[in-house]
């Protein structure tokens with residue numbers, strides 16, 4: 455492709471994206487295709503000769519677009535959001551254009567230094583303890599894996615290991631913890647049987663006394679408690695584990711404290727939501743995802759550590775071919791995580807924060823929280839619906855309940871949610887809370903307004919009648 459053709463399609467694609475953003479509400483939120491539909495329409499082998507971009511772009515519109523689920527739809531209420539924004543898209547375009555691989559400082563000093571600065575901005579925006587240092591990871595799953603690997607490194611007694619006196623290391627998280635914790639525990643070699651799920655209270659938050667009991671029991675058994683993962687904003691119901699109480703226990707028994715705030719971390723940019731960070735001084739590591747609720751394209755996960763030295767000792771490598779003359783003066787982020795090669799992810803964060811300002815981001819987040827409270831009110835005031843969890847942030851967990859037995863309620867709600875999503879006008883997903891099937895209304899798309907939440911509620915009421 456020559457420069458003029460690139461320019462022409464570049465303009466055309468930006469025009470297409472701009473139109474897409476303004477028309478996305480007209481698409482069905484969830485893709486309506488059936489399994490295999492897309493594969494069937496793509497040749498099973500690659501073309502031998504190059505094809506014109508016109509034709510490739512036509513196929514994008516004709517074949518690919520129908521198979522897209524529209525995460526940027528204003529009536530996106532499923533899972534958690536993964537919102538983007540015009541400044542983030544523009545930065546991604548520049549990142550792709552530059553095409554730099556930013557594994558060490560020398561391979562793009564601006565990428566390394568901007569990452570350092572922007573993460574310090576984020577630390578201040580969230581009110582995280584001074585001295586915590588940040589690095590961008592691809593996802594919260596990876597950040598949590600880094601925390602588990604670092605905790606393992608710290609807790610492993612090398613001498614005992616050599617003598618074959620190795621004690622199993624134990625990890626603790628609440629029974630509401632995200633599945634990435636189990637995955638991390640498996641990958642890091644603790645073994646699934648070394649993960650303890652601590653019971654939660656009526657608000658689905660970890661019960662600190664039960665955590666302490668589990669640690670004491672494991673110590674008595676000769677095991678070695680190593681790491682606690684507290685969640686701020688659980689995936690099912692956005693429950694907030696009591697950080698201060700958990701932190702005190704970690705400090706008493708010498709355990710690593712990792713905090714998973716993948717979704718809820720963004721809310722800490724609101725001073726009135728900082729109470730959940732009480733006890734932050736006990737954290738060894740903390741992760742939140744600007745790619746969820748902060749207008750920054752997937753992927754971009756912010757990982758903060760109290761002591762970068764321990765993190766670097768876990769991951770550093772010094773092959774001759776990667777040595778440079780400035781290694782002593784700079785941060786080489788290849789040593790701050792699992793991968794060697796790194797995308798230039800700081801650029802989109804920088805664009806987003808500068809373009810909206812802290813005030814603009816606060817306005818969006820507080821509006822989503824306000825809309826969720828309005829929605830909660832509607833659920834509570836309606837005789838056919840039941841609220842299933844406290845609404846801490848912007849997720850409302852609810853179900854239809856007409857008094858029939860629990861099992862029948864599950865299938866009623868499953869049928870109701872299916873009917874609702876089939877309309878293509880909204881997309882909500884489900885979870886279970888203390889064994890009950892719950893519908894989740896997660897508000898957080900950047901373009902969601904009151905009329906979208908109101909429209910969803912009207913549709914919910916209508917579809918509920920049909921489900922009975």
Ligand SMILES: *Cc1c(COP(=O)(O)O)cnc(C)c1O
Pocket residue numbers: 534592593594595596632634685687688689714715716717743755
């Ligand atoms: C979304 C989520 C994750 C996983 O995030 P990824 O960035 O997709 O790995 C982990 N923990 C919690 C609490 C989450 O909500």
